[in-house]
Amino acid sequence: MHPAPAQPQLVRAIGRWTLTALVLNSVIGSGIFGLPSVIAKHLGPAAPAAYVLGALAIGVLMAVFAEVSSQFREAGGQYLYARATLGRFAGIQIGWFFLLVRLTSGAAVINLFVNYLGEFWPRATVPGTRAMIMVALVGGFAVVNYRGVRAGAGLSNFFTVAKVATLGLFIVAGLLLVKTIAPAAPAAPVTLGAWTDALVALVFAFGGFESALIPASETKDPRRDTPFALGLGLVIIAACYLLIHVVAMRGVSDLASSARPLADAARSFAGPAGATAMALAALLSTYGWLSGAFVTMPRLIFALAERGDFPRRWAAVHARFRSPHVAIIFWAVLLLALAIYGNFIWNAILAGVARLVTYATTCVVLIRLRRTAPQADAWRAPAGPLLAVIGIVFCAVLAARMNATHLTIMGAVAVIAAVNWFAVRPRPDAAGPLQPAAPPSP
Numbered sequence: 001m002h003p004a005p006a007q008p009q010l011v012r013a014i015g016r017w018t019l020t021a022l023v024l025n026s027v028i029g030s031g032i033f034g035l036p037s038v039i040a041k042h043l044g045p046a047a048p049a050a051y052v053l054g055a056l057a058i059g060v061l062m063a064v065f066a067e068v069s070s071q072f073r074e075a076g077g078q079y080l081y082a083r084a085t086l087g088r089f090a091g092i093q094i095g096w097f098f099l100l101v102r103l104t105s106g107a108a109v110i111n112l113f114v115n116y117l118g119e120f121w122p123r124a125t126v127p128g129t130r131a132m133i134m135v136a137l138v139g140g141f142a143v144v145n146y147r148g149v150r151a152g153a154g155l156s157n158f159f160t161v162a163k164v165a166t167l168g169l170f171i172v173a174g175l176l177l178v179k180t181i182a183p184a185a186p187a188a189p190v191t192l193g194a195w196t197d198a199l200v201a202l203v204f205a206f207g208g209f210e211s212a213l214i215p216a217s218e219t220k221d222p223r224r225d226t227p228f229a230l231g232l233g234l235v236i237i238a239a240c241y242l243l244i245h246v247v248a249m250r251g252v253s254d255l256a257s258s259a260r261p262l263a264d265a266a267r268s269f270a271g272p273a274g275a276t277a278m279a280l281a282a283l284l285s286t287y288g289w290l291s292g293a294f295v296t297m298p299r300l301i302f303a304l305a306e307r308g309d310f311p312r313r314w315a316a317v318h319a320r321f322r323s324p325h326v327a328i329i330f331w332a333v334l335l336l337a338l339a340i341y342g343n344f345i346w347n348a349i350l351a352g353v354a355r356l357v358t359y360a361t362t363c364v365v366l367i368r369l370r371r372t373a374p375q376a377d378a379w380r381a382p383a384g385p386l387l388a389v390i391g392i393v394f395c396a397v398l399a400a401r402m403n404a405t406h407l408t409i410m411g412a413v414a415v416i417a418a419v420n421w422f423a424v425r426p427r428p429d430a431a432g433p434l435q436p437a438a439p440p441s442p
Contacts, residue, residue, distance in 0.1 A: 008317040010075070010217045010324070013150050016225035021160040022153070022212035023233035025292035028163060029105075030112045031205045032241060033262050033282045036248040041256035042198040043190055047245060050195070054202030055238035061359055061391050062209060062234055063381040064366050066227040069213045070379040071369065073222050076303030077214035078358045081365045083307065085372065088429075089421050094361050095304050096417035101354040102211055102297045106290065107338040110134055113286040119279050134339050137287075141294040142332040148321040149218045152295040159288025166281045167240055170266060174247030177269035200398050205241070207355055209233060210362075211296040214303070227379045294328070301327040308427045309420065354413065356402075360395040363388035 014022070039047045068081050076083070078098050083091025114133055118125040124133055145152035209230060216222045244262065248255055251265035258264045262281075266274030302324035305315035318325040366388040369376065381387055402410075 008319045008322055010317060011149065011322045012218055012220045013148075014153055014215060014219045016221070016228050018153050018157055019212060019219060019225050019229040020232050021157045022292055022295065023209050023229050024164060024236060025156050025160040025288055026208040026211040026296065027206060027233070027237050028167070028240070028285060029109055029208070029289035030116075030282060030286045032167070032244060033260065033278070033285070035201065035205050035241070036245045036252075036261040036265075037255055037258045038201050039198050039245065040249065040261075042194045042201075044256070045249075046190055047198070047249065048242060050198045050202060051238065051242040051245060054199055054206060055234065055241075057199065057394055058203055058206040058209075059234055060387050060394070061363075062230045064363050064384070064388050064391055065210055065213065066230045067379055067381040067384050068362055068366050068369065069216065069226045070223045071373070071376050073216055073219075074303065075215055075217040075299040075306070077210060077216070077300060078362050079300060080216075080303060082361055083309075085365045085368045086361070088309070088425070089418075090361070091307075092304075092309050092421045092424075093414060093417040094358055095300065095309065096413055096420065097354040097357045098210075099297075099300060100413055101358060102293060102300075103334055103338060104354070105208070106293050106297070106335050109286050109289050109293075110137060110335070110339040113137065113283060113290070116279060116282045116286065131340050134336060137290070138332050138336045138339070141290060142328055144291075145294045145298065145328050146318070146321065146323055146325050148318075148323045149215065149295065152291070152323075156288070156292040156295050159284065159291050163281070163285045163288045164236070164240070166284060167244065170262065170278065170281070171240070171243045171247055173274075174251060174265060174269060175243070178247065178250045178265075179269075196397065202241075203394075203398065204355065206234075206237065210358070211293065214296045215299040217299070223377060223379060294331070298324050298327040298331040301331055307429055309424050354410070356395045356399050357410065360392050363391040363395070 036047075039050055043050055069077070072080055072084070074080060076095075079091055079095035082094040114124055114130050117133065123129050141152075141155075144155055212229065212233075213222075213226060219225060248258075248261045248265040251268035252258050252261055255261055260275075260279070263275040263278040266278045268274075270277070301310060302315050304310040305312055305327065314326050314330055315324070316326045317323070366381075367385050369378075370385055
């Protein structure tokens with residue numbers, strides 16, 4: 001008798017620079033192309049200070065994620081952290097909320113891509129043509145990622161470099177070529193509510209970094225590479241966002257009312273060609289964001305299936321390409337259906353609501369791990385439990401701005417996740433017990 005052939009396994013092909021690129025690509029999408037006008041509308045000339053506060057707030061959450069994620073070497077991200085420390089029910093709940101965040105974000109970005117494309121090709125927004133563009137877009141990413149993580153990550157790296165270089169060129173050209181500072185609108189008293197709303201917008205603009213942590217099974221050294229990627233990513237993103245706003249504030253006289261602030265700013269120092277270039281940059285950035293999502297999100301579906309919380313067939317690994325090919329196809333189908341059905345605003349609201357739950361839960365996980373696994377082989381955030389408490393309070397403050405629609409959505413997702421848990425509860429853990437990384441041998 002011959003032993004059964006070993007099942008194909010995922011390969012660890014994501015190094016620290018590719019992981020950093022995934023962080024950048026998961027955060028910098030289409031939002032930055034409209035963000036300056038949103039922040040200016042809330043805060044006027046005080047807007048740059050909000051970017052600093054937003055970076056500090058998201059830095060607290062990133063430090064929490066860096067510590068927690070450095071203790072796990074399997075795929076799943078926040079779902080995995082919650083399941084290992086808070087139990088199967090909590091894990092499935094977070095898995096569904098996390099899936100909702102990225103699924104709705106992806107659908108929103110696809111809709112924005114088609115809208116931007118409509119500026120150059122008006123027929124792109126016609127319903128039939130719109131659907132065909134979405135099918136081609138999603139199908140292309142699915143094929144590339146089906147062929148393995150190296151191909152998918154390589155595509156993501158290319159678009160990350162392209163989008164960061166494009167935004168960097170906008171910043172340098174703007175700072176050098178804008179001749180006069182645009183007159184600021186008369187400053188109205190800025191209320192606490194305005195600051196809160198601006199921070200909500202900024203936190204969600206900085207959000208998405210957590211997706212880059214999902215494919216830990218294919219990351220070479222999660223313990224060392226994750227803190228590096230998150231820290232460097234935050235510095236680059238915060239600098240880009242702040243300097244982009246400064247250029248827009250100098251180049252657009254009525255920034256708060258601008259529908260396309262970066263295009264209007266580019267027009268002020270480079271004419272119509274500059275505005276067209278920024279519209280193309282928006283297309284590039286949204287396309288790049290989607291390339292990163294196809295690397296990260298199928299791994300969440302894979303992780304849920306690997307533990308037996310989704311159908312186990314979805315955890316299959318392709319014998320030749322070593323990719324979670326069934327999860328990739330399933331993700332593509334879900335994403336395409338939601339993109340065609342929904343619109344940008346509807347999907348963006350869903351994404352914003354769900355993210356608060358997942359961030360706060362990961363803060364709880366850090367506190368729990370500090371008590372239950374104090375000797376785990378992990379990167380330690382300075383004053384980690386305090387940062388986690390601050391993160392929980394911050395999420396609670398943002399949650400106070402939610403309305404009845406948001407609460408209804410959250411309740412519906414929680415019910416779906418509870419049904420999922422009840423259905424799989426009798427099953428044993430398909431991949432064995434989950435434990436944080438053990439301390440190194442003396």
